[in-house]
Amino acid sequence: MSDHVGNEDNACDGQAGDTRSLPSVDGLREEMDRALQAGAGPKLARFALACLGGVPFVGGALGGAAGFWSEAEQARLNKLFAAWLKFQEQELREIGVTLMEVMARLDTNDPEIQKRIESPEYLSLVRKCFRDWSAAESEEKRQLIRNLLCNAAAFKLAKDEVVKLFIKWIEDYSEAHFAVIREVYKHPGSTRRDIWRHIHGAEVREDSAEADLFRLLVHDLSVGRVVRQHREKDYQGNFLKERSKRSPARPSRVMTSAFEDDKEYELTELGKQFVHYTMNEIVPKLAAPST
Numbered sequence: 001m002s003d004h005v006g007n008e009d010n011a012c013d014g015q016a017g018d019t020r021s022l023p024s025v026d027g028l029r030e031e032m033d034r035a036l037q038a039g040a041g042p043k044l045a046r047f048a049l050a051c052l053g054g055v056p057f058v059g060g061a062l063g064g065a066a067g068f069w070s071e072a073e074q075a076r077l078n079k080l081f082a083a084w085l086k087f088q089e090q091e092l093r094e095i096g097v098t099l100m101e102v103m104a105r106l107d108t109n110d111p112e113i114q115k116r117i118e119s120p121e122y123l124s125l126v127r128k129c130f131r132d133w134s135a136a137e138s139e140e141k142r143q144l145i146r147n148l149l150c151n152a153a154a155f156k157l158a159k160d161e162v163v164k165l166f167i168k169w170i171e172d173y174s175e176a177h178f179a180v181i182r183e184v185y186k187h188p189g190s191t192r193r194d195i196w197r198h199i200h201g202a203e204v205r206e207d208s209a210e211a212d213l214f215r216l217l218v219h220d221l222s223v224g225r226v227v228r229q230h231r232e233k234d235y236q237g238n239f240l241k242e243r244s245k246r247s248p249a250r251p252s253r254v255m256t257s258a259f260e261d262d263k264e265y266e267l268t269e270l271g272k273q274f275v276h277y278t279m280n281e282i283v284p285k286l287a288a289p290s291t
Contacts, residue, residue, distance in 0.1 A: 094133070094142060095130055095133065097142075098142060098145060098146050098149075101146050102146055102149045102150050102153070105150045106150060106153055106154060107154075113153055113154060116153050116154075117153050121160050122152065122153060122160075124160070125149065125152055125160060125163055125164065125167070126149060128164055128167050129145050129148070129149060129167055138175060140175050140178065141170055141171075141175075144170050144178075144278040144279070145167075145170060145278075147277065147278050147279070147280050148163065148166055148167065148170070148277045148278045151276070151277045151278075151280065152277065157273060157276065157277075158273050158277070162270070162273065163277065165270075166273075166274050166277055166278060169224070169226070169274060170278065172224075173220070173221075173224075176213070176217055177217055177220060177221060178279075179199050180195060180199070180217050180218065180221060180227070181221065181226060181227070181267070181271065181274070181275065181279075182275075182279060183195045183198050183199055184227050184265050184266060184267055184271075185267055185271075185272075185275050185279070188264075188265075188266045188267065189230060189264040189265070189266060190264065190265055191260065191261045191262065191263060191264060191265070192214070192218060192257075192258065192259050192260050192261070192263070192265070193257075193259040193260065193261040194261075195218075195265070196214060196259050203259070206257060206258060211258040211259070212258075214258050214259070215258045218265075221271075225268050225270055225271070226267065226268060226270065226271040226274065227265050227266065227267055227268065227271055228265070228266060228267075228268050229263050229264065229265055229266075230263075230264040230265065230266050
């Protein structure tokens with residue numbers, strides 16, 4: 001497994017590989033000009049416009065233009081879309097980069113994928129991602145959004161309502177939360193001490209700010225049903241009650257450590273789906289469910 005996005009074995013990669021050259025406006029314009037010259041060009045442009053209809057400061061202007069562009073001649077379409085790419089607002093540029101990276105990874109010649117990205121349900125997911133672009137407050141979150149939109153178009157492993165929950169998780173959680181999620185995914189059964197050591201290494205005091213933050217991260221993810229303490233199950237998937245433990249002869253005088261080492265943690269089923277949809281730099285391949 002690779003921890004680097006650039007080396008990911010993404011199941012959605014249908015047409016493009018390296019996208020690190022995309023962020024410049026000039027590069028995006030050239031990519032779009034080439035795309036618009038292809039047979040799927042007008043469809044991709046209408047897809048981008050439909051997505052951007054959910055962005056507050058451009059929704060009115062571009063949303064109203066979508067219907068016009070669908071009937072415009074090719075040259076006018078190129079000119080208008082190139083004009084859009086000249087916007088200098090950072091938020092709009094990041095949205096444009098993300099949309100182009102999503103489309104570059106999808107096989108738009110696949111009729112099922114084409115049908116999916118044009119569906120109201122999928123466009124609703126895209127608008128939710130872009131409605132409050134604070135979700136892209138960091139490059140890591142932008143990549144999570146990109147991976148989610150790509151996989152939500154190519155696969156149907158979770159209901160769209162669940163995917164919307166994943167979008168909210170990306171907005172609500174921080175990079176520190178995602179680091180814990182990655183660690184539990186790669187090493188299921190890790191204790192809090194294991195998780196801390198793999199991420200940070202050096203030990204800290206129990207009364208430190210770092211310990212308080214770590215407690216909060218694990219608490220947030222547990223309450224959010226992303227991770228949980230390991231539980232035994234029967235063949236029907238029912239969780240078994242723990243056997244009562246005898247109290248120690250001499251109860252400890254100190255409280256449970258933030259880095260306790262006797263309880264194992266694992267991802268919930270929702271947590272596993274979240275990783276598959278958003279963190280495919282650590283997932284070898286996103287496979288379709290067996291039937």
